Amino acid sequence: MSIRNSVPQQVEDVLALHRRGFLKSAGLLMASLGSWATEAAAQSATTSQGPGPYPILDFRQVDSWIVIHENNTATFYVGKTDPGQGTGTGFRQLMSDELDIAFDKTTCIMGSTDITVDQIGSGGSTAMERDSWPMRRVAAEARRVLLEMASTRLGVPVDQLTVNNAVITAKSDASKRVSYGELIAGKKFHVTLTGDSIYTVTGKAKTKTVPELKYTGQSLQRDDIPAKVDGTLKWGTGVKLPGMVHARNVKPPYACAKLAAIDESSVKSLPGFIKVINKGNYVAVVCEREEQAIRAARQLKTTWEKPATAPFPTSEKLFDYMRTAPSASPRPSAPAVVGNPDGAFSAAAKTIEAEYEIPFQGHTALGGAHALADPSNGQMTIYSNDMKTYGMRRCVATFLGMPADRVRVVYMAGPQGFGRSAAEDAACEAAWIARDLGRPVRMQWMRDEETAWDTKSPAFFVKMRGALDAAGRLSGYDYLARSCDLNHVGYNEPDTVLIAQLMGARRANPAAGSAAMPSDMYAIPNRKMVGEVVGLPALWETPLRTGNLRDPNGPQATFATESFIDEAAAAAQADPLEFRLNLLQAATGDDSGFRRARSIAVLKAAAKAYGWEPRPSPVRRGTGNILTGRGIAYTFRGLTMVAQIAEVEVNRQTGHVWAKRLVCAHDCGLVVNPDGLRYTVECGALYGLSRALHEEVRFNTEKVTSVDWFSHPTLRHADTPDRIDVVQVNGDPNPNRPDLPPYGAGEAVLKPMLAAIGNAIFDATGVRIRRVPFRPDRVLAALKAAKV
Amino acid sequence: MSKIDLKVNGRSLSVESEPATPLLYILRNEVGLEGPKFGCGLGQCGACTVLINGAAVRSCITPVSAVKGEITTLEGLAPQGKLHPLQQAWIDEQVPQCGFCQNGQILNAKVLLDKTPHPTNAQIRQAMNDTLCRCMSYYRVQTAIKRASKAMAAGSPVAEEGVVA
Numbered sequence: 001m002s003i004r005n006s007v008p009q010q011v012e013d014v015l016a017l018h019r020r021g022f023l024k025s026a027g028l029l030m031a032s033l034g035s036w037a038t039e040a041a042a043q044s045a046t047t048s049q050g051p052g053p054y055p056i057l058d059f060r061q062v063d064s065w066i067v068i069h070e071n072n073t074a075t076f077y078v079g080k081t082d083p084g085q086g087t088g089t090g091f092r093q094l095m096s097d098e099l100d101i102a103f104d105k106t107t108c109i110m111g112s113t114d115i116t117v118d119q120i121g122s123g124g125s126t127a128m129e130r131d132s133w134p135m136r137r138v139a140a141e142a143r144r145v146l147l148e149m150a151s152t153r154l155g156v157p158v159d160q161l162t163v164n165n166a167v168i169t170a171k172s173d174a175s176k177r178v179s180y181g182e183l184i185a186g187k188k189f190h191v192t193l194t195g196d197s198i199y200t201v202t203g204k205a206k207t208k209t210v211p212e213l214k215y216t217g218q219s220l221q222r223d224d225i226p227a228k229v230d231g232t233l234k235w236g237t238g239v240k241l242p243g244m245v246h247a248r249n250v251k252p253p254y255a256c257a258k259l260a261a262i263d264e265s266s267v268k269s270l271p272g273f274i275k276v277i278n279k280g281n282y283v284a285v286v287c288e289r290e291e292q293a294i295r296a297a298r299q300l301k302t303t304w305e306k307p308a309t310a311p312f313p314t315s316e317k318l319f320d321y322m323r324t325a326p327s328a329s330p331r332p333s334a335p336a337v338v339g340n341p342d343g344a345f346s347a348a349a350k351t352i353e354a355e356y357e358i359p360f361q362g363h364t365a366l367g368g369a370h371a372l373a374d375p376s377n378g379q380m381t382i383y384s385n386d387m388k389t390y391g392m393r394r395c396v397a398t399f400l401g402m403p404a405d406r407v408r409v410v411y412m413a414g415p416q417g418f419g420r421s422a423a424e425d426a427a428c429e430a431a432w433i434a435r436d437l438g439r440p441v442r443m444q445w446m447r448d449e450e451t452a453w454d455t456k457s458p459a460f461f462v463k464m465r466g467a468l469d470a471a472g473r474l475s476g477y478d479y480l481a482r483s484c485d486l487n488h489v490g491y492n493e494p495d496t497v498l499i500a501q502l503m504g505a506r507r508a509n510p511a512a513g514s515a516a517m518p519s520d521m522y523a524i525p526n527r528k529m530v531g532e533v534v535g536l537p538a539l540w541e542t543p544l545r546t547g548n549l550r551d552p553n554g555p556q557a558t559f560a561t562e563s564f565i566d567e568a569a570a571a572a573q574a575d576p577l578e579f580r581l582n583l584l585q586a587a588t589g590d591d592s593g594f595r596r597a598r599s600i601a602v603l604k605a606a607a608k609a610y611g612w613e614p615r616p617s618p619v620r621r622g623t624g625n626i627l628t629g630r631g632i633a634y635t636f637r638g639l640t641m642v643a644q645i646a647e648v649e650v651n652r653q654t655g656h657v658w659a660k661r662l663v664c665a666h667d668c669g670l671v672v673n674p675d676g677l678r679y680t681v682e683c684g685a686l687y688g689l690s691r692a693l694h695e696e697v698r699f700n701t702e703k704v705t706s707v708d709w710f711s712h713p714t715l716r717h718a719d720t721p722d723r724i725d726v727v728q729v730n731g732d733p734n735p736n737r738p739d740l741p742p743y744g745a746g747e748a749v750l751k752p753m754l755a756a757i758g759n760a761i762f763d764a765t766g767v768r769i770r771r772v773p774f775r776p777d778r779v780l781a782a783l784k785a786a787k788v
Numbered sequence: 789m790s791k792i793d794l795k796v797n798g799r800s801l802s803v804e805s806e807p808a809t810p811l812l813y814i815l816r817n818e819v820g821l822e823g824p825k826f827g828c829g830l831g832q833c834g835a836c837t838v839l840i841n842g843a844a845v846r847s848c849i850t851p852v853s854a855v856k857g858e859i860t861t862l863e864g865l866a867p868q869g870k871l872h873p874l875q876q877a878w879i880d881e882q883v884p885q886c887g888f889c890q891n892g893q894i895l896n897a898k899v900l901l902d903k904t905p906h907p908t909n910a911q912i913r914q915a916m917n918d919t920l921c922r923c924m925s926y927y928r929v930q931t932a933i934k935r936a937s938k939a940m941a942a943g944s945p946v947a948e949e950g951v952v953a
C-alpha cells in the first residue's frame with residue numbers, strides 16, 4: 001500500500017496544491033492540519049467524492065508516515081488530532097529532529113482516516129508520552145535509509161557522511177553532497193518496518209538522545225494559530241458541499257420518554273421543509289437551509305409519554321441517593337489494604353472524618369456537536385472535529401452496516417471537546433439521515449441540547465477517615481469513593497451512541513465505569529481504599545450520561561484526598577506544605593519514574609515560586625469584607641507530577657471567591673515546547689478553576705435543567721487571576737539520564753485545583769466546604785452558618 | 789423570502805432571506821464567511837460577534853433585516869493581508885487553543901480598544917466578561933489586549949519579547 005494509491009484523487013489534488021504552496025513560500029507557515037483540511041474541504045465542494053475504498057494505511061510502511069518532496073521539504077502524516085494544545089507543532093519538532101530536516105521545511109497532516117495511520121486520535125494526554133515515539137522511530141529510520149542511499153550515490157561509507165538540514169555531505173569532501181529531495185523525490189521509500197502494533201513499530205535506526213535534539217525544547221510558534229487569528233481557517237462547521245441540507249434533532253422533552261405521536265402537518269408547509277426523520281424515539285427534521293431546520297425542529301408537534309418511574313433524583317438529592325445506592329460494580333472490588341488500618345484507628349490519638357461531594361459537570365464545549373456526512377458514490381465521508389476519528393469511522397460503519405473501508409472521516413478544526421468529541425453523537429445522526437436522503441447532511445446540536453444532553457463527568461461521593469497519632473502524624477487512612485458512572489460512554493460506539501439508544505439499542509452489559517483511587521506518594525503506613533460505582537435508576541436514553549472529561553475522575557478523587565490531607569494538617573496544627581512533605585519523606589523508596597523525589601520537588605518548587613511562609617491554616621487575613629487565604633494541593637497522573645497553590649479572596653458579604661494568584665509547579669519529563677507546555681498548563685489550571693467555582697449540572701426528576709451558559713456557568717474573563725506562575729520542574733533526579741521521556745501534560749493539571757481552592761477558602765475563613773462548585777450562594781451559606 | 793442588501797467587509801451584496809433570519813446564518817451560509825461562529829444562538833457567548841458600524845453585535849440574535857450599516861467580520865480585519873495589531877498580538881502571545889471563540893475575543897477586544905485605548909485590567913475584564921472561552925484562553929487574551937494597546941500607541945504592531953519562532 002502506498003500513500004499515493006490510497007489517497008483519493010481530490011485529496012491528492014489538494015496535497016499537490018499544498019505542495020505547490022509549499023514551494024512558493026517555504027519557511028513560512030505551510031499547512032497546519034486545519035488549513036490542509038480547509039483545502040480538502042474546499043476541494044470536495046467542487047468535485048464528487050473520490051472512488052474509494054478507504055482502507056486504513058499500513059503503519060509498517062515508512063511511506064505511510066513521511067513524504068519527502070522534490071524541493072527538499074517533508075510532510076509528516078500522523079494519526080493524532082490536535083484540538084488546540086499545539087501537539088501538531090510538537091510532533092513536527094520531534095520528527096524534524098529525528099529526520100534531520102529544518103523545522104520550517106516540514107508540515108504535519110493529522111487524523112484523517114484514509115491518509116494517516118491509525119494512532120487512535122487524541123485523548124488521555126498521550127500525544128507526547130506514547131504516540132510521539134513511533135513517529136520519532138519512523139523519522140529516524142527514514143534518515144537512516146536516506147543515508148544508505150546517499151552512501152551508494154556518493155560512493156562514501158555511511159560512517160563518513162554527515163547530515164545537516166536534509167543535506168548529506170561527505171565528511172572529508174564537502175563537494176560530495178546530495179539532498180534528501182534529490183535522493184527520494186517523486187519516489188517512495190518502500191521500506192517495511194517491524195513491530196506488531198503501532199506502539200511498537202520501529203525500523204533499525206535508534207532515536208536520538210535528548211542532547212542531540214535541536215528543535216525539541218524550543219518555544220517554536222504553533223503552526224495552527226495564524227489561520228485561527230486572521231479568519232482564514234476552514235472549520236468542520238463550515239464545510240459546504242453541493243446539494244447539502246441541514247438537519248436538527250428534536251430531543252425527547254424528558255429523560256426516557258417514549259414517542260407517542262408526530263404531527264408532521266405542523267411543519268409540512270414551512271419553507272424549505274424536506275423531511276421528518278423518525279425511528280423509535282429518534283426524531284429529526286431536515287430542511288434546505290439552516291435557519292429553516294432550526295425553525296422546523298422547534299415547531300414540530302410531538303407527543304411523548306413520561307416514564308413510569310423517575311429516571312433520576314433531583315440534583316439537590318443526588319448525594320443522598322449516591323450514599324445509599326447499591327454498588328453496581330460487577331465484582332465488588334476488594335478494598336486495597338496497606339498495613340493494619342483498624343489497628344491504626346484504635347491506637348489513634350485523634351480521628352477525623354469528612355465527606356466530599358462533586359456533582360456531575362458537563363463538557364459544554366463552546367460549540368455543540370456537529371458533523372457533515374456525504375453519502376455520494378455509495379460511501380460515507382464525515383467531516384468532523386472528532387478527536388478520535390478512527391473510532392468514529394468504525395462506529396459509523398457498524399451503525400450503518402457499511403464496510404469500514406467505505407467510510408472515512410476527514411478531521412477538521414472545531415470547538416475543543418475534551419472527551420465529548422470522542423463520544424460525540426452528530427456523525428452517526430448526520431450519516432443516518434444522509435443515507436436516507438441521498439444528499440450531504442449537516443447536523444448541528446443547539447446550545448440547550450448540547451448542555452443538557454452532552455456527556456458528563458461522573459459525580460463523586462467520597463468518605464474519608466484519618467487516624468492521627470500522638471505526634472500528629474497521619475497513621476491511618478480510610479478512603480471510600482462512590483462514583484455515579486455506570487454505563488460510562490467513553491467513545492463513539494454503535495450501540496451506545498445516542499441515536500442508537502433512542503432507536504432502541506441496549507447493550508447487555510452497561511460499561512462498568514470507574515471510581516478513582518488516590519494518587520499520591522504519601523507514606524501513610526495503614527490505608528484502606530475502596531472505589532465503587534453506582535448507577536442512576538435510568539441508564540439509557542437519558543441526558544445524564546457519563547463520559548471522559550479530561551482526566552475522567554481524577555479531579556473528583558483529588559478534591560477529596562487533597563482536601564482531607566489539609567484537614568489532617570489543620571487537625572495536627574501543622575503547616576499544610578510541611579505536613580505533606582513529611583508524609584512524602586517518611587519513606588525513602590522510590591519507583592523507576594522517581595515519583596517520590598519528583599513529588600517532593602514540585603511541592604518545593606511551587607512553595608518557592610509562591611513565597612510560602614510556614615504556618616498552620618487557617619489564619620484569618622484581611623479586614624472588612626475581603627478575606628485572603630492560600631491553599632496548596634498536589635497529585636500525579638501517570639508519571640506527571642503537579643503541585644498547585646492558589647491564593648483567594650473571599651467576599652464575606654457576597655460569598656464570591658476570586659483566585660487572585662495561581663502557582664503551578666509541573667513535571668512531565670522531557671519538554672518538547674516550553675511555551676506550548678506553559679500554555680497547556682495555564683489553561684488546564686483555569687479549567688480546574690472553572691470546575692471549582694462554577695460548573696454543575698442541575699436536574700429535576702424528569703430532565704436536565706442546565707441548558708445554557710447561565711444554568712451551567714463557566715469561568716469568565718472576570719474570574720481570571722492577576723497572576724499565574726507556571727514552574728517547569730521537568731527533569732528527573734538522575735542527572736546523567738540522556739533519554740528523559742516526555743509524559744502527558746494537560747490532564748494532570750486539573751486534578752489538584754479543586755482542592756487547592758477549597759484549602760485556600762478554609763485558610764481565609766476557617767470554613768471547610770466539602771462540596772464543589774464554590775458558588776457564591778453555597779460559600780455565603782457556609783460562612784453564615786459558621787458566623788464568619 | 790425577500791432580497792436583502794448588505795455591506796460586508798467592504799463588499800456590497802444582496803441575499804435571499806426571510807427577514808427574521810439571524811444574520812449569523814446569512815453570513816456563514818450565504819456569504820460564506822466562517823469568522824462568526826454558532827456557539828449558543830442565545831446571545832450569551834460572543835462566538836458569533838460581528839462589527840456593525842464599529843459596534844460589537846451578536847449576529848445569532850440579530851435579524852438580518854434589522855442590520856443598518858456596514859458589517860465587518862474577523863476576515864475583514866486584515867483587508868490587505870496586513871494583520872490588525874490585535875491579530876499580531878494574538879500571534880505573538882500565542883493566544884488561541886482551539887480558536888473557536890477567538891473571533892469573539894478579537895472583535896470585542898477591538899471595540900474595547902477603539903473606545904479605551906489604554907484599558908486597565910479591570911476594564912479589560914469587564915468589557916470582555918461576556919465573551920466566553922471553554923479552552924480557558926482568558927489570561928493570554930488579556931495579555932494580548934495589553935500588548936496590542938501598546939503597539940497601537942506606538943503606531944505599529946511591533947512584536948516585543950514574544951515567543952520566538
Ligand code: FES
Pocket residue numbers: 825826827828829830831832833834835836837846847848849
Ligand atoms: S452564538 Fe451568538 S452569542 Fe453565542
Ligand code: FES
Pocket residue numbers: 084366415416884885886887888889890920921922923924925
Ligand atoms: S480557544 Fe477554544 S473556546 Fe476559546
